[in-house]
Amino acid sequence: MRATESLATRxxxxxxxxxxxxHRGAPAYRPEHTAASFELAIDLGAxxxxxxxxxxxxxxxxxxxxxxxxxxxxxxxxxxxxDRRTRKEVDGQLCTGWFTEDFTYAELRTLxxxxxxxxxxxxxxxxxGRFGILTLAEVVELARCRSTADRQVxxxxxxxxxxxxxxxxxPMAELVSAELRxxxxxxxxxxxxxxxxxxxxxxxxxxxxxxxxxxxAQLVDDTRTGxxxxxxxxxxxxxxxxxxxxxxxxxxxxSAASAPRTRxxxxxxxxxxxxVYCWTLRAENAYLxxxxxxxxxxxxxxxxxxxxxxxxxxxxxxxxxxxxDHAVRARTALTAQLV
Numbered sequence: 001m002r003a004t005e006s007l008a009t010r011x012x013x014x015x016x017x018x019x020x021x022x023h024r025g026a027p028a029y030r031p032e033h034t035a036a037s038f039e040l041a042i043d044l045g046a047x048x049x050x051x052x053x054x055x056x057x058x059x060x061x062x063x064x065x066x067x068x069x070x071x072x073x074x075x076x077x078x079x080x081x082x083d084r085r086t087r088k089e090v091d092g093q094l095c096t097g098w099f100t101e102d103f104t105y106a107e108l109r110t111l112x113x114x115x116x117x118x119x120x121x122x123x124x125x126x127x128x129g130r131f132g133i134l135t136l137a138e139v140v141e142l143a144r145c146r147s148t149a150d151r152q153v154x155x156x157x158x159x160x161x162x163x164x165x166x167x168x169x170x171p172m173a174e175l176v177s178a179e180l181r182x183x184x185x186x187x188x189x190x191x192x193x194x195x196x197x198x199x200x201x202x203x204x205x206x207x208x209x210x211x212x213x214x215x216x217a218q219l220v221d222d223t224r225t226g227x228x229x230x231x232x233x234x235x236x237x238x239x240x241x242x243x244x245x246x247x248x249x250x251x252x253x254x255s256a257a258s259a260p261r262t263r264x265x266x267x268x269x270x271x272x273x274x275x276v277y278c279w280t281l282r283a284e285n286a287y288l289x290x291x292x293x294x295x296x297x298x299x300x301x302x303x304x305x306x307x308x309x310x311x312x313x314x315x316x317x318x319x320x321x322x323x324x325d326h327a328v329r330a331r332t333a334l335t336a337q338l339v
Contacts (some may be wrong), residue, residue, distance in 0.1 A: 017335070019318040020327040021156055022046035023280050024065065030321035031115045031124055032072065033063045034131035038139060042146045042153055045328035048193065050137045050156040055165050055172065061104035061136040061179055065116065066160065070097040073111040074129060081107070090161070100339060101168055108133050109266060120284050120299045140183050147191075156193045156277075156320075158219070162201035173204035180214060187212055194301050195219050195246055195277075201228075203241050217244035217277055230255075230265055231267055235272040243277035246320070248327070252278050256314050266315045277318035278311050282328055305330045 003088050025037025026044055038049045051063035068090065069075045075098045084103070087096045100108065113131045115124040136157060143153040162172040178196070186209050195217035196202055202216045218238045220226040230247065238245060247265060253288040256266035269276045283304035286292040290304040307318055308330035319327040 009210050010181070018312055018316060018331055019047040020045055020324045020331065021048040021050050021275075021277060021318050021320040022324045023320045023322050025049060026322070026324055027116075027119055027124075028121065029124070031113045031127050031131065032065060033134065033139075034113050034127070035134060035142065036127065036131055037090060039141055039146070041324050042143075044324040046153075046324040047151070047237070048154045048156045048318070049139065049143060050158060051136065052158045052160050053136050053172075053176070054100045054171050055168075055175065056100050056103055056105045056108055056162050058104045059170055059175055060108075061175060062100060062105065062108060063134050063136060063139055064100060067164070068095055068097040068101045069100060069103075069111065072116045073133065074114055075111050078111070080337065087265050090164070101165075101170075105135075120286060122299075136179060137183055140185055143191055152191075154193060156195060158195065159196040159198075159201055162196060163200050171204075173201050173208060177205055177208040180209065182228070182239055186214060188215055192216055193217060194243075197221055199238070199241070215244070216242040217246045217275075218242045219279075220245055220247040220251065222248055226251070230268070232268060232272070235269055235274060239274055240271045242274070244277055244317070245269055246277040246279055249278050249281060249307070252276070252311060252314060252316065264314065270315065275317040276315070277320055278316045279320040281307055281319055281321035282309075282325060283323045305333070309334060 022041025024032035026041040027037055030037040030040055033051060041049050052065050052211045053061050054064050054067040056062055065072055075081055081098060083229060084098050087094055089100060109132055111133055112129040114128040115121055118125050140155050143155050147153045159172055159176060180192060185192040193215045194205060197219040199218060206213045220229050252265055266276050283301045285300050285302045286298035288302040288307060292307055294300060294302045304323060304326035308327045311319060312330055312334050321327045
């Protein structure tokens with residue numbers, strides 16, 4: 001597909017140009033979910049920053065990749081919390097560690113962030129211990145402080161494991177809707193866009209916040225459940241409560257390889273008046289297909305710009321990426337072809 005086709009035919013209801021979304025900030029360069037990571041993502045050109053949202057024991061919405069803390073914090077180095085180490089089943093898998101729901105917010109504030117993937121991103125370990133755990137409210141405030149009259153920075157908040165919190169008596173939709181109202185972020189044109197894999201929590205939020213509720217994106221996994229979501233009827237159903245879908249880059253590319261230009265997933269989503277945000281772009285060879293790898297090590301950087309370009313050429317409306325600078329370069333290159 002030519003770049004002119006993908007951008008010139010973008011539906012009127014879509015964004016005027018593809019957006020760059022800093023996945024947990026800019027974790028290719030700073031430990032994820034830290035203030036430094038989010039701030040760098042904005043500096044590198046991201047229009048949205050994407051935190052994952054979990055819950056503390058006292059119901060505070062905090063941002064971590066998962067509710068298990070050992071990979072992204074120094075909790076194991078705190079002897080006062082040694083007895084909190086436990087084993088739980090998360091997403092059908094047994095997981096041993098420390099969990100946010102067993103800590104008050106005040107206790108979580110004593111922990112420090114560390115690089116979650118030190119083998120692939122060893123330079124990020126230089127920042128271990130420098131930053132604490134943020135709340136959703138702090139990320140929203142950061143985005144607002146970095147917004148200007150010419151550039152609004154927004155937050156794409158992913159609600160993690162809503163069914164887990166419901167079972168613990170901390171309904172995520174209730175907590176999130178109350179917090180968005182408190183922050184004045186409960187409107188469609190507000191600072192926050194909400195995404196989740198579970199459609200029930202998005203429907204619940206919309207019911208609680210009304211027709212003028214924040215924009216929402218339905219995350220789509222690579223299972224049979226996701227397959228059903230991206231059928232024509234599934235996409236129409238999603239359009240009744242969300243404004244976007246967020247499939248994986250693998251799903252988007254596979255669809256384009258197997259269907260005519262007018263029938264692949266992005267085109268079908270646009271026909272259903274849904275934007276498409278694609279996850280997750282990473283620059284390391286470990287996450288790239290063979291033809292885009294450069295060098296011999298899994299941690300070597302491959303052709304991340306080329307990866308982004310092929311997705312933008314298919315007409316995606318947003319790239320969720322660990323390295324926003326690469327996505328910005330790809331978008332600039334694609335736009336230049338129209339001049």
